[in-house]
Amino acid sequence: MVTKTIANWTSSLAYSSLPPSTTRSAIQSFYNWTGCTVGGNAHPATTIARNALAPFFGAPTSMLLGSHQHQKTDAQHAALLNGIASHVHDYDDTHLETIIHPTGPVAAALLGITETLQRPVSGEEFITALVTGIEVECKCGLAVWPSHYDFGWHITSTTGSIGAAVAVSKLLDLSPDQSAHAIGIAATQVIGLREMFGSHTKSFHPGRAAQNGLMAAILASNGYTSSLEALEAKRGWVNVVSDDNKLEDLVASLGKEGAWEIEKNSFKPFPCGIVIHPVIDGCIQLHGVIDDCGKRNEDITDVQLTVHPLVLELTGKTKPRDGLEAKFSVYHGAAIGLLLGQATPGQYEDAVVTDAEVISLRDKIHATADEKCRPDECHIAVNFASASGTSAPIEKHVDHAVGSVHCPMSVSQLTEKFMIQCVPVLGLERTQKVSEWCWALDRHEDIRGIKEFF
Amino acid sequence: MVTKTIANWTSSLAYSSLPPSTTRSAIQSFYNWTGCTVGGNAHPATTIARNALAPFFGAPTSMLLGSHQHQKTDAQHAALLNGIASHVHDYDDTHLETIIHPTGPVAAALLGITETLQRPVSGEEFITALVTGIEVECKCGLAVWPSHYDFGWHITSTTGSIGAAVAVSKLLDLSPDQSAHAIGIAATQVIGLREMFGSHTKSFHPGRAAQNGLMAAILASNGYTSSLEALEAKRGWVNVVSDDNKLEDLVASLGKEGAWEIEKNSFKPFPCGIVIHPVIDGCIQLHGVIDDCGKRNEDITDVQLTVHPLVLELTGKTKPRDGLEAKFSVYHGAAIGLLLGQATPGQYEDAVVTDAEVISLRDKIHATADEKCRPDECHIAVNFASASGTSAPIEKHVDHAVGSVHCPMSVSQLTEKFMIQCVPVLGLERTQKVSEWCWALDRHEDIRGIKEFF
Numbered sequence: 079m080v081t082k083t084i085a086n087w088t089s090s091l092a093y094s095s096l097p098p099s100t101t102r103s104a105i106q107s108f109y110n111w112t113g114c115t116v117g118g119n120a121h122p123a124t125t126i127a128r129n130a131l132a133p134f135f136g137a138p139t140s141m142l143l144g145s146h147q148h149q150k151t152d153a154q155h156a157a158l159l160n161g162i163a164s165h166v167h168d169y170d171d172t173h174l175e176t177i178i179h180p181t182g183p184v185a186a187a188l189l190g191i192t193e194t195l196q197r198p199v200s201g202e203e204f205i206t207a208l209v210t211g212i213e214v215e216c217k218c219g220l221a222v223w224p225s226h227y228d229f230g231w232h233i234t235s236t237t238g239s240i241g242a243a244v245a246v247s248k249l250l251d252l253s254p255d256q257s258a259h260a261i262g263i264a265a266t267q268v269i270g271l272r273e274m275f276g277s278h279t280k281s282f283h284p285g286r287a288a289q290n291g292l293m294a295a296i297l298a299s300n301g302y303t304s305s306l307e308a309l310e311a312k313r314g315w316v317n318v319v320s321d322d323n324k325l326e327d328l329v330a331s332l333g334k335e336g337a338w339e340i341e342k343n344s345f346k347p348f349p350c351g352i353v354i355h356p357v358i359d360g361c362i363q364l365h366g367v368i369d370d371c372g373k374r375n376e377d378i379t380d381v382q383l384t385v386h387p388l389v390l391e392l393t394g395k396t397k398p399r400d401g402l403e404a405k406f407s408v409y410h411g412a413a414i415g416l417l418l419g420q421a422t423p424g425q426y427e428d429a430v431v432t433d434a435e436v437i438s439l440r441d442k443i444h445a446t447a448d449e450k451c452r453p454d455e456c457h458i459a460v461n462f463a464s465a466s467g468t469s470a471p472i473e474k475h476v477d478h479a480v481g482s483v484h485c486p487m488s489v490s491q492l493t494e495k496f497m498i499q500c501v502p503v504l505g506l507e508r509t510q511k512v513s514e515w516c517w518a519l520d521r522h523e524d525i526r527g528i529k530e531f532f
Numbered sequence: 533m534v535t536k537t538i539a540n541w542t543s544s545l546a547y548s549s550l551p552p553s554t555t556r557s558a559i560q561s562f563y564n565w566t567g568c569t570v571g572g573n574a575h576p577a578t579t580i581a582r583n584a585l586a587p588f589f590g591a592p593t594s595m596l597l598g599s600h601q602h603q604k605t606d607a608q609h610a611a612l613l614n615g616i617a618s619h620v621h622d623y624d625d626t627h628l629e630t631i632i633h634p635t636g637p638v639a640a641a642l643l644g645i646t647e648t649l650q651r652p653v654s655g656e657e658f659i660t661a662l663v664t665g666i667e668v669e670c671k672c673g674l675a676v677w678p679s680h681y682d683f684g685w686h687i688t689s690t691t692g693s694i695g696a697a698v699a700v701s702k703l704l705d706l707s708p709d710q711s712a713h714a715i716g717i718a719a720t721q722v723i724g725l726r727e728m729f730g731s732h733t734k735s736f737h738p739g740r741a742a743q744n745g746l747m748a749a750i751l752a753s754n755g756y757t758s759s760l761e762a763l764e765a766k767r768g769w770v771n772v773v774s775d776d777n778k779l780e781d782l783v784a785s786l787g788k789e790g791a792w793e794i795e796k797n798s799f800k801p802f803p804c805g806i807v808i809h810p811v812i813d814g815c816i817q818l819h820g821v822i823d824d825c826g827k828r829n830e831d832i833t834d835v836q837l838t839v840h841p842l843v844l845e846l847t848g849k850t851k852p853r854d855g856l857e858a859k860f861s862v863y864h865g866a867a868i869g870l871l872l873g874q875a876t877p878g879q880y881e882d883a884v885v886t887d888a889e890v891i892s893l894r895d896k897i898h899a900t901a902d903e904k905c906r907p908d909e910c911h912i913a914v915n916f917a918s919a920s921g922t923s924a925p926i927e928k929h930v931d932h933a934v935g936s937v938h939c940p941m942s943v944s945q946l947t948e949k950f951m952i953q954c955v956p957v958l959g960l961e962r963t964q965k966v967s968e969w970c971w972a973l974d975r976h977e978d979i980r981g982i983k984e985f986f
Contacts, residue, residue, distance in 0.1 A: 123756075130754035131747070133648070134606045136588040152588045194587070230767030263733055266686075267740065268722045273767045279717055279758040282751075286721065293585070297736075300584035302577075304733040313684030313727045 080310040080329050084217075085257035087332045088210045088244050093202040095333065096209060101520055103340045104205045107171055107212070109516045110345045110492060111181040114170045116144030116512075117423060117499025118163035123278040127285075128159055140193040141532045144503045148532055153190035157242070157292045161186035161285030165234070167423045168405050169349035169499070173342055174483060176219035176233055177352070179284065180343060183238025184211035184245045186288035189528075191246050191296075198524035199249070205520055207248040209340055211291075214261075215241025216339035217328040218309070222320035231319060232270030235283035239264040240315075242291020243298075250299050255306070262304025263294035265315040276402055345492060347481045348421040350405040353389045356456035356479035357408055361415025364460060364474050368416070371472060375417055377462045380442045382471075383412060384457040387447040394445075401426045413440040416460070422498050454482035504531070534764040534783050538671075539711035541786045542664045542698050547656040549787065550663060555974055557794045558659045561625055561666070563970045564799045564946060565635040568624045570598030570966075571877060571953025572617035577732040581739075582613055594647040595986045598957045602986055607644035611696070611746045615640035615739030619688070621877045622859050623803035623953070627796055628937060630673035630687055631806070633738065634797060637692025638665035638699045640742035643982075645700050645750075652978035653703070659974055661702040663794055665745075668715075669695025670793035671782040672763070676774035685773060686724030689737035693718040694769075696745020697752075704753050709760070716758025717748035719769040730856055799946060801935045802875040804859040807843045810910035810933035811862055815869025818914060818928050822870070825926060829871055831916045834896045836925075837866060838911040841901040848899075855880040867894040870914070876952050908936035958985070 096104075118124055119142065128142065128149075136152030142159050151159070164170055164182040173180050188207055192199050219226075219237040227233050243264035247257040267290040270283040298304075309315045309325060316323050331337040348358045368375065385408065395407040404410040404426050413436050414425040430436060451457070455478070459471040478484035480491070487495070493513060500509040512531045519525070550558075572578055573596065582596065582603075590606030596613050605613070618624055618636040627634050642661055646653050673680075673691045681687050697718035701711040721744040724737040752758075763769045763779060770777050785791040802812045822829065839862065849861040858864040858880050867890050868879040884890060905911070909932070913925040932938035934945075941949070947967060954963040966985045973979070 126754050126756050127751060130750050130756070134590040134608045136590045136606070152590070154588045230772040262728065262731075263736065266723065266725045266728050266733055266737065268725075269720065271720045271722075271762070271767060271769065271772055273759050273762060273765045273769075273772075274716065274720050277716075277757040277759060278751075279720055279756070282717065282756075283720065296584050297581060297732075300580050302580050302584070302733065302736070303731040305727050305731060308725070308727060311727045313725060315725065315727075318684040318725055318727075 080325050081258050081261055081308050082254065082306055083329050084214055084332070085254040085261065088214065088248055089252070089254045089257055091206060091210055091248070091333065093206045096206065097338070099341055100209060100338045101205060103343055104209050105517065105519045106345065106492060107181045107340060107343055108185060108208060108519055109496065110171055111164055111185045112143065112512065112516055113496035113499040114167065115160050115164040116503050117169065118166040119144035119503065121163065121166040123166045123281045124159060124163045126278065127162055127282065131155060140190045141529060143532055144500070153194050154289050154292060156190035157187045157288035158285040160189065161288035162281045165284045166281040167349040167426070168351060169346055169423065171343050171345050172352050173216050173219070173339060174344055175342065176216060176223050177227070178216060178219045178237055179234045180212045180215050180241065182284040183235065183287035183291060184208060184215060184241045186285065187242035187292040188245045188249060191249065191292060193526060193529065199526060201519045201522035201525050203249070204525045207245045210248045211241040211245025212340045213332060213338065214244040217332060218325070221316055221325035221328050222322050225321040226319050229320070230272045232272050232274070232280070232283050235270035235287040236268055236319060238284050238287030239267055239269060239290040239294070242288050243294040246292050246295035247298065250295060252295065252299055256298045258306045259302060259304045260295040260298035262308030263297055263302060264291045265308045266304065268319060276406060342483070344481055344483060345487045347487055347491065347495065348411070349423050349426055350411060351393050353386065353453060354393050354408045354411040355481055356454055356476045357383055357385060357389070357458065358411045358415045358421045359479045360456055360458045360474040360476040361412045362419055362421065364458060364472060365416055365419035367472060367474070368460070373462055373472065375439065378439065378442055379461045379463050380444060381412060381416070382459040383408065383443065383445040384448050384451055385445055386451045386453045386455070387449060388453060390445060390447050398431055400428045401431055404431045408445055409440045409443045412443050454479045454484065534779050535712050535715055535762050536708065536760055537783050538668055538786070539708040539715065542668065542702055543706070543708045543711055545660060545664055545702070545787065547660045550660065551792070553795055554663060554792045555659060557797055558663050559971065559973045560799065560946060561635045561794060561797050562639060562662060562973055563950065564625055565618055565639045566597065566966065566970050567950035567953045568621065569614050569618040570957050571623065572620040573598035573957065575617065575620040577620045577735045578613060578617045580732065581616055581736065585609060594644045595983060597986055598954070607648050608743050608746060610644035611641045611742035612739040614643065615742035616735045619738045620735040621803040621880070622805060623800055623877065625797050625799050626806050627670050627673070627793060628798055629796060630670060630677050631681070632670055632673045632691055633688045634666045634669050634695065636738040637689065637741035637745060638662060638669060638695045640739065641696035641746040642699045642703060645703065645746060647980060647983065653980060655973045655976035655979050657703070658979045661699045664702045665695040665699025666794045667786060667792065668698040671786060672779070675770055675779035675782050676776050679775035680773050683774070684726045686726050686728070686734070686737050689724035689741035690722055690773065692738050692741030693721055693723060693744040693748070696742050697748040700746050700749035701752065704749060706749065706753055710752045712760045713756060713758045714749045714752035716762030717751055717756060718745045719762045720758065722773060730860060796937070798935055798937060799941045801941055801945065801949065802865070803877050803880055804865060805847050807840065807907060808847050808862045808865040809935055810908055810930045811837055811839060811843070811912065812865045812869045812875045813933045814910055814912045814928040814930040815866045816873055816875065818912060818926060819870055819873035821926060821928070822914065827916055827926065829893065831918070832893060832896055833915045833917050834898060835866060835870070836913040837862065837897065837899040838902050838905060839899055840905045840907045840909070841903060842907060844899060844901050852885055854882045855885055858885045862899055863894045863897045866897050908933045908938065
């Protein structure tokens, strides 16, 4: 009954039953997603796909956010390409308990189909659909965690198809049975192996998940059948893709007070794997300190990082060759923090990764795993050469990295991140207008109005 | 090195190195696929998808075989919809060692993209690409068999994406590295849970596999990257989707004498799961015998089937409610064989499944599993009421069902099957022309000429 229970819950959820904290999280999630999508639009993982698939585009109903000449395409390709763009800088959001980046697949599908509708779609309606999709996506992720990820599945996209199907089903007002069939058609399309990390295909995953979920809901809305027990059956999604099965209890908590998954969503201050964030946070702070102390970067002899063991397992690349590989290098993250005092997509461009000064500092950085160190904690010690040959190191202890649950990004930090991504693409004036429009998402009578900015 | 070895082999394979027996199997496979695709075009699983997705269709370059008014769409949707149609009657081909239905995903992708090319594509070239795709598809299937299927994966579509990517890569003459990336982009899209059997989504699987593989090759041909160890890596396709890993040896046998998988392809005489075929074959033979003996169907008191255990596990539905469910009922298969003397898609229409006379006979049929019975063997005993109350049963033992490796369908049986599927759609004259054209596949200078028939 789990799949049907989900379908019943999603069909009946009303905007009025969402707590203000949930609505706020939804707006922040959409805001952050919009900035990331605009910012990722010119990355090769997006542009190659856009050019390669252009011969297959259907009628241009739906925007490619931030694209040159305001390009539009059909809703399916818009879902794919906006989904790719939103993830490509590893700058999107994170549901920390599952490390799902939840908004990408769901919002890309939802915005794509919204633009095709011949009726107004209010901000409240859009938010309700977005929340519905993200709740189901994250509950599915929790249900199969951790074995699913350990097996080698990219959990953002494997659960993202299901979340996207649920969100679009909600927007199209599907019946509970149709919604259940949509979940089944999405669940049978299991997209994303972790083996693809470090290649273009990593960001293809959430894009394709958006497209899979959108197609699932479209088919189900026309009467396509799948299984009404797609998730929980003996050979259903949960049992095929994991050794865990905690879905029943999780589904029972849908919509309960304190159990809204979207409220646990966090936003990345830096465009790379979240495990590196404490180091980058600390190094950016040290960048100012070093200057204040009258020290010089050229005199650094070595840097000692103490980190959670996962940092070295996931991001231990000592000699990244390009921007994509640098996202998996705690050494590059530390180097740009210390040297440049920031970590935005600009510091992950290939030219920075291969810059002689960055490489020189990077090679002086050493990391030690410490079981006692929490994932959002780290310690950094920077040693300098001095005339006398000895000098006290400058140190920094990060208790909770910016962007973590204990230290969430503020509205002004989120806005600054949005500006960094959008101003180079849209210009200052238009970026400010989009930013205001997005922060007011819940108050729009017709969110199709977003098109005037793109 | 497995993925790269496959990519090297596929890039270098030449038509001249294919044995005549391989070419013959390829032509038969394409012939059978064409008939099944035309025959499945009007099934709801195809028509619902076609109507639902029509708003997203791109420029009409590629045929939907057998569609009303010779409809065309873009290559991606043609791959999806022709792939669905070819599988929907469970009438397609079977690679018996893996129960993969190999031609659907590969041919649907290949034909869709062929029609978009601005150059002639010879029959030899098309056959080489088809063979390349099917070989890799089936080797991948063998590599993960049987745990992959036991886990709950629909092996036709999970391997079909990879086969389709390989075939299209071959047709587009991708470099070995590009071909390896295409395999990776296909492998990361794992489509098909067995839980969907009995619903529209079962045939969606090979269609979506065709589309996944096509998109993978298109992206790779434009420089999209994935992993060069997508299949064999620790968290690559083989290890994530199975407990088996026999790929290395299998890949070493690619193209070796006696190791062509396409030569092991078989064709279904009846539109349902292959395990029921011995029973249907025997019952159709008994249909004539009963008449010859002067017996009447009305006097049948009971029918005793002795079958391989898988028959009851997979097709044990005693009271199927419609045509789709009837495909999973050995009882329906036996009833139509005895009563109507044939088993074509016509005898799997809902009206036949719910016919009172069919149900009455079906309810008298009993099946017993026997470990000693081979999968292509069965025994049937039909008992009759008589005036005296006793009467010797009429019996039939099937050693090797028609369509099995030991008793393959002849060219004239394949042609008859083709006619059954195509004449109602294309008319007699056009069907004969398409049939002749398909049998001559290897001799065409430009197979894009197929469009004149559709």
